[in-house]
Amino acid sequence: MVLFFKKELPALLLFKRAPGPYVASMDDTAFDQALIAAAFTEAATSGWASVSVAQAARAAGLPLETARARFPTRFSILMRFGRLADQAALTGAAEDGTPRDRLFDTLMRRFDALQSHREGVRALLHALPADPKLAVELALATQFSMGWMLQAAGITATGLRGLLRTKGLTAVWLYTLRAWDSDDSRDLTGTMAALDRALTQAERFGGWLEGSRPAPEGPKPFPEDPAAAPAAPNA
Numbered sequence: 622m623v624l625f626f627k628k629e630l631p632a633l634l635l636f637k638r639a640p641g642p643y644v645a646s647m648d649d650t651a652f653d654q655a656l657i658a659a660a661f662t663e664a665a666t667s668g669w670a671s672v673s674v675a676q677a678a679r680a681a682g683l684p685l686e687t688a689r690a691r692f693p694t695r696f697s698i699l700m701r702f703g704r705l706a707d708q709a710a711l712t713g714a715a716e717d718g719t720p721r722d723r724l725f726d727t728l729m730r731r732f733d734a735l736q737s738h739r740e741g742v743r744a745l746l747h748a749l750p751a752d753p754k755l756a757v758e759l760a761l762a763t764q765f766s767m768g769w770m771l772q773a774a775g776i777t778a779t780g781l782r783g784l785l786r787t788k789g790l791t792a793v794w795l796y797t798l799r800a801w802d803s804d805d806s807r808d809l810t811g812t813m814a815a816l817d818r819a820l821t822q823a824e825r826f827g828g829w830l831e832g833s834r835p836a837p838e839g840p841k842p843f844p845e846d847p848a849a850a851p852a853a854p855n856a
Contacts, residue, residue: 661741
């Protein structure tokens with residue numbers, strides 16, 4: 622039996638399914654984007670619990686062997702999407718204005734990236750209360766992303782002080798994410814207002830956006846419900 626496989630292996634490789642012309646021309650990023658889009662489409666339709674890498678690959682017409690190599694677990698779909706969202710936020714990041722202004726612009730770019738798969742991402746968010754392990758994993762990944770957002774805005778995110786700033790910005794992001802979840806406006810007016818409130822509160826609470834003091838640690842300095850918070854004054 623061993624001899625058979627040794628002799629026949631080259632012949633068996635000849636029968637490996639060749640990718641279609643569209644798949645063959647895809648680079649890694651395009652492949653990942655296609656699988657991620659299929660996964661969030663399934664999540665929007667049937668809930669995040671129904672999503673699998675294999676199912677998403679089939680729906681997108683992608684070869685399973687490549688999907689397995691690039692996405693070994695379902696969580697790797699979310700990790701890759703997070704990195705793509707970070708890249709979108711960091712591309713063309715503003716260099717003018719105050720650190721707060723640059724941070725606002727960068728975070729809104731990241732929300733724009735989420736908006737491209739809005740219903741699927743919302744389905745994921747709604748599934749988190751029933752999956753605490755996934756919620757913790759995503760929180761840690763989000764904190765890592767927020768470190769990049771701080772650095773893009775010219776705010777130090779290294780060392781103990783940087784860690785505290787990163788935790789503070791993670792609280793800002795999660796607060797604003799709740800507003801985004803219920804924001805049906807085409808221009809994300811409600812999301813921008815919530816982000817503005819959160820950044821203002823963070824500045825008042827610790828003054829850490831300018832780097833004068835470390836980011837706050839402990840209870841979030843934001844209203845419990847973004848929708849219930851007063852509207853930000855017009856600047």
